[in-house]
Amino acid sequence: MTNNQPLISVKDLAKSYKMGEMEFYAIKGVSLDIEKGAFAAIMGPSGSGKSTFMNILGCLDYPTKGSYFLDGSDVLKLSKNELAELRNRKIGFIFQSFNILARTSAIENVELPMLYNNSVTSKEGKVKAFNALKSVGLAERANHLPSQLSGGQQQRVAIARSLVNDPLVIMADEPTGNLDTRSSYEIMEIFQQLNDKGITIVMVTHELDIAQFARTNIMFRDGQIVSNSVVKDRKIASVELSKLPVVNPTEVLT
Amino acid sequence: MRIVNLLKIAYRSLIKNKLRVLLTMLGIIIGVASVIAMLAIGQGSKQNIQASVASLGTNSVMIYPGSSTQGGVRMGAGSYSTLTKKDADAIVAKCEYVTDVSPVVQKSSQVIAGNQNWHTMVVGGLTQYFSIRNLTIGKGNMFSASDERTAAKVCVIGLTVSENLFGVNGDPVGQFIRINSIPFKVIGVLERKGQNSFGQDQDDIIIAPFSTVQKRMLSTIYLNSILASATSENDVDKAKEQITSIMRVQHKLTPANEDDFTVRSQADIANIFGSISKIMTILLACIAGISLIVGGIGIMNIMLVSVTERTREIGIRMAVGAKGRDVLIQFMIESVVISVLGGVIGIILGILVSFLVGKFGGWPVVITGTSIVLSFAFSSAVGIFFGWYPARKAASLNPIDALRYE
Ligand SMILES: Nc1ncnc2c1ncn2[C@@H]1O[C@H](COP(=O)(O)OP(=O)(O)O)[C@@H](O)[C@H]1O
Ligand SMILES: [Mg+2]
Numbered sequence: 001m002t003n004n005q006p007l008i009s010v011k012d013l014a015k016s017y018k019m020g021e022m023e024f025y026a027i028k029g030v031s032l033d034i035e036k037g038a039f040a041a042i043m044g045p046s047g048s049g050k051s052t053f054m055n056i057l058g059c060l061d062y063p064t065k066g067s068y069f070l071d072g073s074d075v076l077k078l079s080k081n082e083l084a085e086l087r088n089r090k091i092g093f094i095f096q097s098f099n100i101l102a103r104t105s106a107i108e109n110v111e112l113p114m115l116y117n118n119s120v121t122s123k124e125g126k127v128k129a130f131n132a133l134k135s136v137g138l139a140e141r142a143n144h145l146p147s148q149l150s151g152g153q154q155q156r157v158a159i160a161r162s163l164v165n166d167p168l169v170i171m172a173d174e175p176t177g178n179l180d181t182r183s184s185y186e187i188m189e190i191f192q193q194l195n196d197k198g199i200t201i202v203m204v205t206h207e208l209d210i211a212q213f214a215r216t217n218i219m220f221r222d223g224q225i226v227s228n229s230v231v232k233d234r235k236i237a238s239v240e241l242s243k244l245p246v247v248n249p250t251e252v253l254t
Numbered sequence: 255m256r257i258v259n260l261l262k263i264a265y266r267s268l269i270k271n272k273l274r275v276l277l278t279m280l281g282i283i284i285g286v287a288s289v290i291a292m293l294a295i296g297q298g299s300k301q302n303i304q305a306s307v308a309s310l311g312t313n314s315v316m317i318y319p320g321s322s323t324q325g326g327v328r329m330g331a332g333s334y335s336t337l338t339k340k341d342a343d344a345i346v347a348k349c350e351y352v353t354d355v356s357p358v359v360q361k362s363s364q365v366i367a368g369n370q371n372w373h374t375m376v377v378g379g380l381t382q383y384f385s386i387r388n389l390t391i392g393k394g395n396m397f398s399a400s401d402e403r404t405a406a407k408v409c410v411i412g413l414t415v416s417e418n419l420f421g422v423n424g425d426p427v428g429q430f431i432r433i434n435s436i437p438f439k440v441i442g443v444l445e446r447k448g449q450n451s452f453g454q455d456q457d458d459i460i461i462a463p464f465s466t467v468q469k470r471m472l473s474t475i476y477l478n479s480i481l482a483s484a485t486s487e488n489d490v491d492k493a494k495e496q497i498t499s500i501m502r503v504q505h506k507l508t509p510a511n512e513d514d515f516t517v518r519s520q521a522d523i524a525n526i527f528g529s530i531s532k533i534m535t536i537l538l539a540c541i542a543g544i545s546l547i548v549g550g551i552g553i554m555n556i557m558l559v560s561v562t563e564r565t566r567e568i569g570i571r572m573a574v575g576a577k578g579r580d581v582l583i584q585f586m587i588e589s590v591v592i593s594v595l596g597g598v599i600g601i602i603l604g605i606l607v608s609f610l611v612g613k614f615g616g617w618p619v620v621i622t623g624t625s626i627v628l629s630f631a632f633s634s635a636v637g638i639f640f641g642w643y644p645a646r647k648a649a650s651l652n653p654i655d656a657l658r659y660e
Contacts, residue, residue: 060573060654081577087653088575099570099657102563103270113574115259122262161574 005072006033007169007200008057013066014223015052026052027063028223034202036168039195041211041231042204044220050204053220054173057202058093059083071168088116092162094172098154100146100161106133107142110160117165132160136190152183159190169200176210182244188213189237213237260580264587277556278641279596282633285549286600287607289629290621292542294608296535297625298618303531307524312487314386315352315494316523317341317480317501318516335476336514339468341504342480348500351493354382355482359468365460367419367431374415376433376460378467379481386483389461394427394442397463405465409433410442412457436470438462449616490519546629550636557640561648562659568648569656578649582642589641593634600633601626 015027026049034040042050055061056068059075068075071090078086087093100109107129114125133142136156146154155175162170170191176184184207192213195201203214211217212235219227268275319336342357349355359378364371377383384396397408411419411426420426426440438460447456468474484493494517501515568581605621612619648656 055654058573060657061652081579084572084575084577084580087573093573095573095657099566099573101567101570104266108266112571115263116571116575116577116580118256122258165575 007036007038007071008032008034008202009067009069010057011067013053013056013063013068015049015056015061016064025064026223027056029066030223030225032218032225032228034169034200036200037195037198039191039201039213039215040203040218041214041216042202042218042220043206043208043211046206048220049223050206050220051173052223054171054202054204058091058171059087060093084116088113089165090168092159092165092167092170094155094158094162094170094175096174096177098146098151098158098178100154100157102146105143105145106138106149106157106160109146109157110164113161113165120165128164129160132164133157135163135193136160137186150183152179152186155179155183155187156190159187163194163199167199169202170194172201172203174204174206176205176207182241184210185237185241185244188235189241192237209235257583260583261587263580264584264591267584268588268591271560274556274560275592278553278592278637279599281549281552281556282593282596282637283549283600283603284552285546285633285636286597286626286629287604288545288549289542290601290604290625291607291611291619292538292545293535293625294604294619294621295611295617296531296538297620297622298612300528300531300535301620302618303527304524307520307527312520312524313483313485313490314520315482315484315490315497316518316520317345317482317497318518319477319479320514320516335474336505337477337480338475339464339477341501341515342477344500344504345480345482345497349482349493349496351485351489351496352482353485354386355480356380356383356386357464357477358383358479358481359464359472359474360478361434361467361471363434363460363471365415365419365431365433367426367429370419372415372418374412374458374460376409376462376467376471378462378464378471380464383461383464383481386481389447390445391442392445393425394440396442402463402465405469406463407436407438407466407470408441409438409460409462409466410444411440411461412444412455412459413446414455414458415460416443433460433462434471484519490521494519542625542629546632549633553633553637554640557644561644564644565648565651565656565659568645569651569653569659572649572653572656581649582645585641585645586638589638590634592641593637596637597630597634601630604629 011031013027013030014025016023016025030053042054044050052061056063063076070086073086075083075086101112110129110132111125114120114128120128130139130142133139136159138153138156138160141149141153146157149157155178176187179187188210191201191203201214205211212231212233214231215234216228216230218225317337339357342355345352346355356379361376362373363376364373380402381396381399384390391410392413394410396410397406401408409431416424416426419431420429426443429440430437431440432438444457444459449455482493482497484490497517498513501517502513505514507514571581608619608621611617648659651659
């Protein structure tokens with residue numbers, strides 16, 4: 001595990017789905033390195049394999065072929081339990097549909113990853129969970145249930161949850177896909193703050209303006225990477241937020 | 255540390271899904287409680303029958319008028335008039351396997367003492383009647399052979415009759431009662447015997463000398479029955495055979511004729527009652543079994559209905575780092591808590607229901623350990639299995655497949 005090694009390194013990665021007799025390749029040989037501290041946005045049309053790729057990067061799914069190294073370890077050689085540990089300690093995954101536990105308060109949702117982490121005591125867990133919620137601006141909503149939170153707030157709970165075990169990388173699959181512009185920019189503000197602190201971020205989005213908050217943009221088409229470029233006029237979320245028209249309170253509620 | 259966390263996870267999951275937990279528990283509670291109550295009632299009646307059969311004396315043999323095969327069903331005693339005192343005398347004279355024999359006549363009558371009245375069964379029998387039926391005198395005396403000879407107007411009364419005519423603390427011995435307007439002197443009170451297996455009060459009886467009841471009250475030569483006791487329990491069958499042949503000679507029956515009487519031993523009656531209570535126990539067990547299955551299906555439904563939600567939940571947990579066995583242990587703890595809690599509530603409820611049935615239904619109940627263990631084990635097994643099985647399936651999926659589950 002040397003320092004100049006990329007955090008994420010995939011080679012010739014492919015993933016096929018069996019549809020009856022047919023074998024359909026959603027990813028067709030993808031090679032990609034992502035350095036520590038990167039903020040990469042994966043773009044591409046719907047159905048181009050972004051989610052499939054992301055799920056494999058997040059160790060939620062297996063590729064059919066290829067190799068995948070994360071922080072120096074050969075992910076595809078790990079057992080299920082080792083993968084669980086990897087997801088717990090090194091990866092924070094954020095879904096488009098939030099995927100937080102229903103009927104469970106914000107703070108308990110954020111505590112969840114630490115309940116599966118032996119090195120965190122229950123007291124520490126509470127404090128860390130609260131701090132994570134505070135960092136996404138939800139300190140006052142700690143005891144609210146998901147049903148009492150807006151979409152943007154629910155996604156921020158999910159972000160707090162992804163942060164809480166101090167991961168090396170945050171992976172987000174269309175984190176702003178279900179959100180309005182203001183909430184989206186707020187999420188990007190959090191991401192940029194985290195990235196400035198050194199956390200690597202890989203994010204899928206199909207919205208151009210969202211991709212411009214990242215440092216690099218990776219284009220997917222038909223299960224392959226077609227380009228990987230540095231963002232030229234990178235947007236700063238705090239600035240963009242201040243440019244947004246002031247919304248009336250009824251709009252905030254929706 | 256790890257297990258503490260898992261307990262915490264399970265606890266949170268349980269209190270957050272109160273309705274589901276409650277409905278699952280309800281299935282277990284109903285299953286367990288009904289099995290315990292049903293089997294308690296069945297077992298109670300069985301033991302009660304055994305006890306009352308034993309209290310009647312295992313040696314006794316009864317002869318009723320009319321054939322047991324006529325029309326398939328024997329009519330009530332007294333429906334046929336074929337037995338006479340001569341038959342009883344013949345049995346005494348000729349049967350070597352009986353010790354005591356008593357002809358029996360009986361009539362349901364209105365009884366008056368002072369300003370109180372009561373309706374009860376008045377039985378006329380010999381002094382032997384008491385020993386055959388295991389009756390003992392609690393207060394006063396039994397009537398004597400000379401009372402029988404003179405058809406004396408004396409009687410022995412049961413405690414229920416005594417309490418209704420003379421009050422709970424009254425002393426009836428030496429007092430007079432009027433049975434169908436005939437004055438009788440009460441010379442004794444029977445020891446308490448309680449209810450028999452049909453819930454019949456065995457203390458609601460008046461016993462007077464045979465000749466008194468026969469001549470003064472009924473003026474008939476026919477008997478309701480003849481009671482006898484065999485020399486020993488082993489001789490009961492021989493006594494029955496011998497009595498049958500003596501009776502056939504007495505009634506001058508040819509081989510072509512059917513018996514015009516029925517000889518039954520206490521054991522026969524015990525068997526009949528035994529099979530009745532067995533049928534009842536089976537019936538109750540069926541009802542209990544059905545409610546157990548219904549309860550089980552209830553548990554199953556709730557568990558299976560929540561599979562989608564729970565599979566997603568498992569997906570979320572695995573996405574944030576839960577291992578398959580963490581998920582399984584969590585679900586195991588949940589199911590065990592639900593099953594054990596439901597089982598314990600079911601046991602308490604079952605015992606309570608049995609107790610109430612016993613108290614207010616006048617029905618004897620005996621709660622057996624087997625029914626508790628059986629119902630508890632079955633319901634818990636169903637609860638745990640249907641909590642564990644979908645969880646095991648979900649935990650073996652890739653996190654992403656669990657999250658996508660529909
Ligand atoms: N579980 C699956 N089974 C079969 N086909 C799938 C499955 N998941 C995705 N696909 C297919 O793989 C392709 C890529 O899907 P996805 O990675 O979700 O695309 P994107 O996220 O870029 O919209 C699509 O054509 C989709 O239909
Ligand atoms: Mg997608």
